[in-house]
Amino acid sequence: DADVTQTPRNRITKTGKRIMLECSQTKGHDRMYWYRQDPGLGLRLIYYSFDVKDINKGEISDGYSVSRQAQAKFSLSLESAIPNQTALYFCATSSVDSNQPQHFGDGTRLSIL
């Protein structure tokens, strides 16, 4: 089984709808992240969480919210989806050691019509 699991893998929805993307991990890491990937822009950080009670905005948090339900679960919500939020979304985890890499899920491809 994958260490970092994202659901759903694909989602098509309409403008104005509320959407939740879910992430769960079995790595035992405290830190979790949400990124979006757009062609030619690499990955950009939306939100990150150092533990259940520590949630922080990343560089592109407008229009998004998150919830850290447990150490292993971190969900991303789009309260009212708009077309320019169409992207590939990744969840990642890491340990507290800064010299360690982040570990990524397989992504959610989100299309907003």
Place this chain on the structure above:
Amino acid sequence: AQSVTQLGSHVSVSEGALVLLRCNYSSSVPPYLFWYVQYPNQGLQLLLKYTSAATLVKGINGFEAEFKKSETSFHLTKPSAHMSDAAEYFCAVKGVGDYKLSFGAGTTVTVRA
């Protein structure tokens, strides 16, 4: 803040030829550096990392990268390309003691038979 520049958004090589992907970072202090690979419809997989030990780092699938402080570079190479190397490759940098991983825009590699 750390930043990463990947030179060339697309690289095309013949099977058996050298693969060279360029990455330059901006930092006054040697950071932690990572190369990730993304195969179609998959998440990012760690290829290798530099964390201030040996400057020549060997990774998975025959890839290696050399950290050059004087050039602020961390170029990725593979002596002989295989068809299975076709993917998108991302260079990423993290400051010492930092949580934030900054990604380059990515380089897509195609391998010609």
